[in-house]
Amino acid sequence: MVFALTDTQENLWWIAIIAGFVVVLAVAALLTILVLLVRTIDRRVVEIKATLTQAEANTADAALLDTTAAGVDLVLAEGLEHHLFLGRVLGKVRS
C-alpha cells in the first residue's frame, strides 16, 4: 500500500509536525512553571504548618486558665473571710 501525497499535503504535514513540536515545547514550559509554583506552594505550606505547630504549642497551656479562674475565686473567698474577720475585730476595738 503506497500513500501518495501532493506537495501541498506534505507541506501541511510538515507544518503540523513543527506546530506539534512547538506545542510540546510550550506545554513543557507551562508545566515547568506549574511545577515551580506548586513547589513554592509546598514550601509555604510547610512554613505554615511549622507556624501552626508553634501556635498550637503556645495555646496548649490555655487550659490552665480554668485553674487560674478557680484560684482567683479562692482569693475572693479568702478576701471575704478577711472582710468578716476585720469587721468583727473593728467592732470590738471601737466598742
Added chain:
Amino acid sequence: MNTLIVLTVVDIVLLIAGLALYLWIVGTQLTRVATNLEECNELVQQIKANAESIEGNLEHINRTGGVVAGALPLLYGMAEGIVVGATYDPEQVPERGPALPASGRRRSRLHDGVGYHPEGPGMNAHAPLAEQAESA
C-alpha cells in the same frame, strides 16, 4: 514519507511522555501539599479547641479580680481602724518631786545588834555615834 511518519510519532510520543512526566511530578507535589494541608487543618482545629476556653475564663478572672481589687481599699480602711483603735495610748503622768520617806528619822539599831534593850525614858534615845557621823 517515512520521515514524516517517524517525526509525527516522535511528536506524539514526546507530547504524551512530557504530559505524563509533568503530571506525575505535579501529582507527587500536590499529594505532599494535601498531606501538609490536612495536618494544618488538624492543627487549626486543635488551636480552635484550645482557644475556646480563653475568652470565658478571662472574663471570669477579670470579673473576680475586679471585685477583689475593689474590696481591697475597704479592707485597708478596716485594718487601719483596727490599728488606730488597738494602739496603746498611755495617759499623761504629772511631774512630781523626789520621793521622801514618810516615817521621818529612823531609830538606831546598834543596841539591838548587841542585845541591849533599854527600858525607861532612854528607850528612844538617839545613837551618839550615828549623830556624830551625821554632824561630821
